[in-house]
Amino acid sequence: MGRVTPLVEACGLAVGHGGRALLEEVSLGLHRGRILCLLGPNGVGKTTLFRTLLGLMPPLGGEVFLGGRRLAELGRAEVAQRLAYVPQTLTTPFAWRAVDLVLMGAAVRLGPLARPGRAEIARAEAALALLGIDDLGPVEITRLSGGQRQMVQIARAIAQGAEAVAMDEPTASLDFANRIRVGRAIQGLASRGIGVLLCTHDPDQAADLGHEALLIERGGILAAGPTAEVMTAARMTRLYDIPVRRDALPGGRLHFSGPSARDDGGPVAGATAGQNV
Numbered sequence: 333m334g335r336v337t338p339l340v341e342a343c344g345l346a347v348g349h350g351g352r353a354l355l356e357e358v359s360l361g362l363h364r365g366r367i368l369c370l371l372g373p374n375g376v377g378k379t380t381l382f383r384t385l386l387g388l389m390p391p392l393g394g395e396v397f398l399g400g401r402r403l404a405e406l407g408r409a410e411v412a413q414r415l416a417y418v419p420q421t422l423t424t425p426f427a428w429r430a431v432d433l434v435l436m437g438a439a440v441r442l443g444p445l446a447r448p449g450r451a452e453i454a455r456a457e458a459a460l461a462l463l464g465i466d467d468l469g470p471v472e473i474t475r476l477s478g479g480q481r482q483m484v485q486i487a488r489a490i491a492q493g494a495e496a497v498a499m500d501e502p503t504a505s506l507d508f509a510n511r512i513r514v515g516r517a518i519q520g521l522a523s524r525g526i527g528v529l530l531c532t533h534d535p536d537q538a539a540d541l542g543h544e545a546l547l548i549e550r551g552g553i554l555a556a557g558p559t560a561e562v563m564t565a566a567r568m569t570r571l572y573d574i575p576v577r578r579d580a581l582p583g584g585r586l587h588f589s590g591p592s593a594r595d596d597g598g599p600v601a602g603a604t605a606g607q608n609v
């Protein structure tokens with residue numbers, strides 16, 4: 333069988349700032365309808381990796397391919413067709429309406445002087461409707477809650493029509509319910525064939541949503557592969573440098589826990605009693 337071309341592929345990539353590599357020999361492949369979760373401690377270089385994959389900063393080594401084409405050979409509009417970006421937070425200097433922001437996603441492939449037309453407006457409205465947030469369209473971004481802003485950003489990515497989306501901790505500032513809502517929206521993207529690169533600090537979320545996981549430690553990749561295989565208690569312990577326990581909840585979902593904040597650095601609560609799967 334022939335090789336399936338990944339939507340996003342990194343081969344021996346080195347990324348960093350000012351010529352100094354943060355991560356080296358990063359290789360990954362994101363395919364249609366898959367969610368690939370990136371996990372790693374603060375400051376290890378996950379956002380830097382995303383920015384490099386998006387062509388916003390040059391690689392220090394190796395290569396990025398989007399849909400089989402070398403990133404270096406693609407124009408901004410072609411990159412936008414292949415990979416959309418959902419940053420951690422949505423800040424705008426202007427009081428844009430939500431629908432205007434989504435429309436910018438729909439219009440990203442137009443030339444610099446072209447104005448969005450009926451087709452782009454229809455795509456923007458359809459993206460809002462798909463997420464069930466059409467009522468937010470006329471509302472100014474500044475009046476939206478964190479969860480609503482995140483949903484609008486996801487709508488923008490949908491309207492952009494990209495084959496893949498890179499999301500940088502999209503649920504970091506959200507409450508419990510909104511995390512689940514946004515998680516479902518991410519799942520919805522994948523079920524429509526979009527590939528998702530999801531950077532998250534929540535191992536439970538990665539295990540719940542991710543088909544594959546990429547564990548990133550200082551300097552490079554610790555492990556990569558199917559989430560349940562890769563996210564062992566031992567690797568998560570090494571990754572975060574605290575004892576991590578992994579349990580299977582009723583129904584099979586994985587749950588990761590560290591020492592209680594009240595334990596004063598002692599062993600993980602119940603580590604000897606429960607089943608550390």
Ligand SMILES: Nc1ncnc2c1ncn2[C@@H]1O[C@H](COP(=O)(O)OP(=O)(O)OP(=O)(O)O)[C@@H](O)[C@H]1O
Pocket residue numbers: 349350354372373374375376377378379380381
């Ligand atoms: N523009 C920049 N110039 C120089 N160094 C930078 C720049 N942006 C980020 N860094 C540094 O690069 C390192 C990695 O940052 P990055 O934001 O990629 O990490 P991260 O893994 O996404 O972190 P977090 O989980 O906290 O979001 C940090 O030490 C940061 O200070």
